[in-house]
Amino acid sequence: NAGVMQNPRHLVRRRGQEARLRCSPVKGHSHVYWYRQLPEEGLKFMVYLQKENIIDESGMPKERFSAEFPKEGPSILRIQQVVRGDSAAYFCASSPLPRDTYNSPLHFGNGTRLTVT
């Protein structure tokens, strides 16, 4: 069984460009979570989505960041007008059940490492 798949593995963008990060959940999972890890720090929750709905975006920066999980296709984390401070590893996880009834751990994809030059 394939786990969570993320691409690209590495992404380099110049300041001001847009970054699009993709996450394909485990087959049959309809709940997706995005986390960001800055250098030398732990993972910080960003957003939790169910297909076609944002459930919890309490960790998302207010500007330039958006996320979607369409009915078909992968979840997308979009960062507009990137700045150097956006350089980080972005990890995605998925679950078969809603987070408030799912106490099991999350298993993460390999991540996308974004570098802003």
Next chain:
Amino acid sequence: QKEVEQNSGPLSVPEGAIASLNCTYSDRVSQSFFWYRQYSGKSPELIMSIYSNGDKEDGRFTAQLNKASQYVSLLIRDSQPSDSATYLCAVNMATVGASGSARQLTFGSGTQLTVLP
């Protein structure tokens, strides 16, 4: 006060010794606790889950939970150089999301462990 606190380290132990990693958390009603291991440049991988007070053993790893003290620890017996990594404590904690209160996996900043041959 951070929601999940860990000593950042670095923690160095000789090969064969016991490594002790500690974590405290702020949310009294948290019920699910996890330890992840992260090698440099890699994604976090789950090594232990614990849900009840007391000890849980899995091979060389023992997780200990004390909900009254809001404390969770990880012991690694017979430490090996291959155990050298950053260990992340994660707790299922309440957040205030778009639709009200939700619970998300919240991480500490990690403890860097080095096992010396």
